[in-house]
Amino acid sequence: MILTEDADGDIAERAAESAQNVTAETYISALGRADADPRLFRYCAAEMSKTPGIADALAKNPACPRDLVAKGVAELSSAGIHALLEDLDGTTMSSVLPDALAGAAHATMEQKELIGELNQGLPDEDEVLEAVEAAEPHPERRMTLIQQITKMNVVQRIQLAIKGPREARTALIRDRNKIIQRAVLQSPKLNDRDVENFAAMTNLSAETLRAISMTRGFIKNYTVAKNLTFNPKTPLDISLRLLQRLTPADVKQLSGNKNVPETLRAMATKLMRQRNVGKKSD
Numbered sequence: 380m381i382l383t384e385d386a387d388g389d390i391a392e393r394a395a396e397s398a399q400n401v402t403a404e405t406y407i408s409a410l411g412r413a414d415a416d417p418r419l420f421r422y423c424a425a426e427m428s429k430t431p432g433i434a435d436a437l438a439k440n441p442a443c444p445r446d447l448v449a450k451g452v453a454e455l456s457s458a459g460i461h462a463l464l465e466d467l468d469g470t471t472m473s474s475v476l477p478d479a480l481a482g483a484a485h486a487t488m489e490q491k492e493l494i495g496e497l498n499q500g501l502p503d504e505d506e507v508l509e510a511v512e513a514a515e516p517h518p519e520r521r522m523t524l525i526q527q528i529t530k531m532n533v534v535q536r537i538q539l540a541i542k543g544p545r546e547a548r549t550a551l552i553r554d555r556n557k558i559i560q561r562a563v564l565q566s567p568k569l570n571d572r573d574v575e576n577f578a579a580m581t582n583l584s585a586e587t588l589r590a591i592s593m594t595r596g597f598i599k600n601y602t603v604a605k606n607l608t609f610n611p612k613t614p615l616d617i618s619l620r621l622l623q624r625l626t627p628a629d630v631k632q633l634s635g636n637k638n639v640p641e642t643l644r645a646m647a648t649k650l651m652r653q654r655n656v657g658k659k660s661d
């Protein structure tokens with residue numbers, strides 16, 4: 380790949396001819412390297428984007444410039460699209476990839492919904508006002524944040540969600556746009572306290588609470604697991620699974636909590652009895 384861009388035309392031509400004899404599997408393996416040369420990305424995007432597996436390999440390597448990934452969007456599988464949605468920072472930093480993703484033929488229904496939200500306009504001002512008021516107690520900073528967010532399109536809000544201050548993330552986690560919520564959860568600035576608070580919020584969408592429960596780095600935190608279980612908006616299948624992790628004191632408290640679904644309360648009562656029987660037999 381390096382020689383295909385050599386200043387000597389004869390060398391570049393011979394290298395290009397040799398490159399055609401390399402198997403697709405070899406290219407895919409090379410594209411997966413963290414230290415892959417930029418010229419490899421450029422060659423594969425320009426010459427091989429329609430070769431099965433190449434577009435996905437480009438998408439899955441965060442070192443690959445996202446503008447190059449856009450050239451092969453039509454060939455991406457759902458796995459390749461998933462990789463781009465898990466790297467919203469890189470994806471939205473590209474000037475062409477968000478728009479190009481609208482042509483992703485192999486996206487799942489959920490992915491198509493998220494991609495569609497990438498190209499939405501400005502947020503609802505009343506919703507921004509409500510979210511920011513809950514996130515920022517200081518009047519002057521609150522007004523500044525409201526003015527900032529209401530003027531931002533989706534891509535700009537994604538960047539704020541990933542790189543902005545805690546107050547912005549706390550407000551944007553309530554954004555009606557699901558891809559904004561996803562961006563908040565991808566922020567490298569998130570800490571345990573942030574996620575614990577999110578897990579307890581009853582005004583978050585069920586999809587966001589499910590996303591928290593499916594992130595290994597979040598759910599290993601006991602307080603996050605507990606808050607999700609006690610949150611009436613958490614999908615029941617998630618709450619029932621997390622119930623097993625709760626301490627006896629928390630299970631007892633949950634069994635009497637009338638805010639959670641009756642099925643969950645009943646299972647908490649059953650678990651409490653089972654544990655008590657086990658203690659007696661010991």
